[in-house]
Structure formats: structure tokens, C-alpha cells
Amino acid sequence: MGTRARPGRLRRAFGTLLALALIAGGAQGAILPEDRSDALYHLYTGDEVTVQGPSFLVRKSVGPNVSLSANYYIDFVSSASVDVRATASEYTERRDEQTVSADYLHGKAIVTAAYTRSDESDYTANTASIGISQDFFGDQTTLSMSYARGWDTVRNNADPDFEESVDRQTYRLGLTQILTRNALVSLNFEAITDEGYLNNPYRSVRFVDPTAGRGFSYQQERYPETRTSGAASVRGKYFLPWGASATVGYRWFEDTWGLAAHTGELAYAQSFGEDWTLEANYRYYTQTGADFYSDLFPRRDAQNFLARDKELSAFDSHQFGVGLTYEFFRRQQGTFKRSSVTLLVDQMLFEYGDFRDATDTGAPVGEEDPFSFQATVVQLFFSLWY
Amino acid sequence: MKMRTASLVILAALLASGCAAPQPWVKPYERANLAHPLMSLNPHPVSSPYIRHVHDAREGARGAEGGAGGGCGCN
Numbered sequence: 181m182g183t184r185a186r187p188g189r190l191r192r193a194f195g196t197l198l199a200l201a202l203i204a205g206g207a208q209g210a211i212l213p214e215d216r217s218d219a220l221y222h223l224y225t226g227d228e229v230t231v232q233g234p235s236f237l238v239r240k241s242v243g244p245n246v247s248l249s250a251n252y253y254i255d256f257v258s259s260a261s262v263d264v265r266a267t268a269s270e271y272t273e274r275r276d277e278q279t280v281s282a283d284y285l286h287g288k289a290i291v292t293a294a295y296t297r298s299d300e301s302d303y304t305a306n307t308a309s310i311g312i313s314q315d316f317f318g319d320q321t322t323l324s325m326s327y328a329r330g331w332d333t334v335r336n337n338a339d340p341d342f343e344e345s346v347d348r349q350t351y352r353l354g355l356t357q358i359l360t361r362n363a364l365v366s367l368n369f370e371a372i373t374d375e376g377y378l379n380n381p382y383r384s385v386r387f388v389d390p391t392a393g394r395g396f397s398y399q400q401e402r403y404p405e406t407r408t409s410g411a412a413s414v415r416g417k418y419f420l421p422w423g424a425s426a427t428v429g430y431r432w433f434e435d436t437w438g439l440a441a442h443t444g445e446l447a448y449a450q451s452f453g454e455d456w457t458l459e460a461n462y463r464y465y466t467q468t469g470a471d472f473y474s475d476l477f478p479r480r481d482a483q484n485f486l487a488r489d490k491e492l493s494a495f496d497s498h499q500f501g502v503g504l505t506y507e508f509f510r511r512q513q514g515t516f517k518r519s520s521v522t523l524l525v526d527q528m529l530f531e532y533g534d535f536r537d538a539t540d541t542g543a544p545v546g547e548e549d550p551f552s553f554q555a556t557v558v559q560l561f562f563s564l565w566y
Numbered sequence: 567m568k569m570r571t572a573s574l575v576i577l578a579a580l581l582a583s584g585c586a587a588p589q590p591w592v593k594p595y596e597r598a599n600l601a602h603p604l605m606s607l608n609p610h611p612v613s614s615p616y617i618r619h620v621h622d623a624r625e626g627a628r629g630a631e632g633g634a635g636g637g638c639g640c641n
Contacts, residue, residue, distance in 0.1 A: 213611075216611075218612035220612045220616065251615070318594075319594070358597070359592075361600065364605070370628075370630040371629075409627075411627060413632070417607065419599040424604065433627035441627035465625060467626050491625060524613060526617075530624070559616065559617075
């Protein structure tokens with residue numbers, strides 16, 4: 181099993197660090213984020229799933245010490261994924277998400293408070309967070325930490341009486357360190373604890389059933405009611421003298437469900453003159469399966485906990501991305517300072533080790549080909565600084 | 567006993583060094599390249615929460631990707 185972060189110990193450590201950061205406040209150093217607005221169109225398509233919609237992000241300072249931001253985001257989902265093809269029929273859905281946040285600058289510290297609400301027909305998620313970041317050591321080091329509390333309501337569109345809840349606590353700790361005049365490194369740690377109804381009311385697992393026509397039947401999935409995870413990452417950025425930057429990153433992850441994952445990323449960005457920036461990136465992700473995952477259980481109720489969600493199975497994924505930004509307005513005076521348009525396109529490949537295509541009727545039960553699919557992600561956004 | 571002697575030697579060495587804190591070695595006027603937009607840890611603030619959501623909804627791992635995340639509703 182994976183690491184078990186202890187919420188009590190985490191809370192005490194967080195409190196101590198928060199107190200240290202507040203005590204260490206001093207002269208000016210930290211700066212608030214720039215005033216800007218972004219309008220994004222996003223599109224995800226893969227495995228007969230299409231998710232698209234807009235996102236609007238507005239950030240504006242109020243006086244010298246406060247910056248406010250608001251984000252409105254929509255997903256329009258149309259899904260006939262392999263799970264849906266195997267056990268249900270195509271559906272459409274809409275998810276709306278709103279975030280408001282406030283940053284308060286005090287000396288070398290920035291205190292941030294945020295609230296997010298996400299609404300679907302059968303799921304509502306709320307998250308409130310509070311965090312602080314503090315510059316130290318001649319502003320060469322920035323320490324940040326935050327705490328978030330989430331409370332979700334899970335419903336079932338096929339059963340109006342069904343209503344369950346999830347409580348979530350998130351602890352984050354981050355350190356950004358300037359290493360040289362061209363290099364910086366960022367370290368992040370995040371622990372999350374969930375408690376409540378963590379499975380999906382619609383999802384099923386399959387088990388061997390000699391009496392069924394195809395040799396297997398389905399039953400409702402069943403997850404533990406608690407989950408604790410820990411993730412740690414390191415990311416280095418290096419400035420190259422020909423107007424480019426290179427990024428290298430790694431993330432480690434483990435949870436109490438027996439799932440372990442590693443993520444690696446490489447990115448390169450190159451500016452051409454003052455107007456154009458080209459970027460390219462590669463991300464590799466690999467995970468082991470959860471302890472209670474199986475593609476095909478030997479019988480009904482084969483064990484206490486049952487999962488056949490491909491997110492909890494062992495798999496690898498590769499993501500290749502390219503992006504182009506064009507800056508087309510720049511002014512020294514006036515309300516608006518500059519603007520840009522950016523196109524980002526990513527291609528993803530998911531290859532599952534032990535999740536088989538249950539819609540493949542040509543193979544014996546449990547010997548279907550491992551599932552794989554490709555997805556394309558497109559983001560087009562306009563940004564305006566003021 | 568050996569541990570105690572070693573501790574005293576280390577303490578004496580620290581005191582002799584004056585306990586001088588290390589000084590920042592990259593001065594503010596040497597940070598022009600680090601302030602370049604290409605060196606931002608979050609160059610596209612409207613894109614990063616979106617792409618995090620794309621990953622969170624399809625992967626078992628979560629967290630430590632920098633920046634504040636929100637609720638997900640990915641079930």
C-alpha cells in the first residue's frame with residue numbers, strides 16, 4: 181500500500197509553517213499578479229468523447245495591495261466512451277465552474293483566498309482555500325503554502341432519492357528558488373484526503389458469469405470511503421541566451437489505494453523577435469493500478485472493494501504539444517498595454533495494461549485486446565493586459 | 567561520549583564561523599533573464615487549470631502541479 185499521510189500531523193506542520201511565514205514578513209518584495217483578461221475556447225476529443233466550451237478569466241487590482249480575479253468556465257460534454265458503449269447509451273452534459281479569488285499583498289507576503297463551485301446535473305463541487313506565499317533571502321526564495329476544504333454532493337440522474345457527499349482536505353507546500361541568473365527551481369508537495377462517496381454511481385465492474393450470453397455480467401463498482409494521497413514534484417527552468425527557455429519536471433505520486441504514478445515533462449519555448457513565441461512540450465505519465473482494480477472479477481462480489489475504472493488501472497500515456505503565440509498590440513500609454521493570441525494543440529496517447537475492450541465480441545472473455553486511444557486537445561485564447 | 571565530543575566540535579566550528587547567514591548570490595539587477603515572460607512558471611493562467619483538469623479527469627494521480635486548484639467534479 182502507499183504512503184498514509186496523517187491529517188493531524190499535516191495540520192500541525194502547516195500551522196507552524198504558516199506562523200513562521202507570517203512572523204518573517206518585512207519590507208517590500210513580493211508583487212501581485214498582472215492585470216489581465218483571457219478568453220479561451222477549449223476542445224478535447226478522443227474515444228468518442230467531445231468536451232468543449234469557453235473559459236473567461238479576469239484579473240484586476242484594486243489599490244496597491246489587492247488583486248481580484250474571477251473565472252467562468254463551461255464544459256459541454258458529449259460522451260460515448262468505451263464504458264458508455266459497453267453498458268449505457270451516449271449522453272450529453274454540461275458543467276459550469278466559477279472561481280473567485282482575492283490576493284492581498286502585505287510586505288513580502290501575499291495572502292490568497294479563493295472559492296470555486298462546479299455544477300453538473302448530478303455533481304456539485306465546492307472548494308474554499310486560503311494560502312500565503314512569502315519571499316525570503318533577498319527575494320531569492322519564495323515559500324508558499326495553502327489549505328483547501330472541499331465539500332461535494334453526488335447525485336444520480338436515474339434515481340432522484342440518491343444523494344451522497346464527499347469531504348476533501350488539501351494541504352500544499354511550495355518552494356521556488358532562484359539558482360543562478362538563468363535558472364530557477366520549483367518544489368511542490370501536496371497531500372489530499374477524501375472522505376465519503378468516492379465511486380461513480382453509474383459505473384460497473386464486470387465479473388465471470390457462465391450463465392450470461394457473453395460469459396460475463398456487470399455489478400455496481402464499490403470503492404473505499406476514504407482516500408489519502410501524496411504528491412511531490414520538482415520543476416527546473418533555464419533561460420537560454422538566444423531568447424528561449426527549457427523546462428524539465430518530474431512528479432511522484434502515491435495513495436492509500438495502492439496507486440503509484442510518475443510524471444515527467446520536457447518543454448521548450450523560443451521567442452522570434454518581439455511578436456512571436458513558439459513552444460513545444462512532451463509529457464510522459466505512468467501509473468500502477470489500484471489494489472482493488474480488476475478488468476474481470478472471477479465472480480459476483482469477489483471482494484469488498486471493486487473497481488474497473490480505467491483511471492484506476494495500470495497505464496502509460498504520452499502527450500506531445502506545440503503552441504504559437506502572436507503579440508499584436510503594444511502601447512506605452514493608455515488603458516490597454518498589450519494583447520496576444522495563443523493556439524495550443526496537444527496530442528495524447530493512452531495505452532492501458534489491464535483494461536480490455538469489453539465491446540470486442542470476437543475474443544474470449546478476459547482475452548480482449550488491451551484498450552488504447554488517442555485524444556486531441558486544442559486551446560485558442562486571447563489575452564489582454566491593462 | 568564520542569557523539570558528544572563531535573557535537574561540541576561542530577558547535578564550536580559554527581560559533582567560530584560567526585554563524586554568518588549565506589548572502590543572496592543572484593542580485594536583483596542580475597535577474598533580467600529570470601523576469602522574462604518565457605521564464606514564468608505559469609505563463610498561461612487561463613490554460614493551466616484547464617489542462618490540469620484534462621489530466622485529473624483521466625489519471626489516478628493528482629496534485630503538486632503548482633498553482634491553486636479547485637473542485638473538480640470529475641466523477
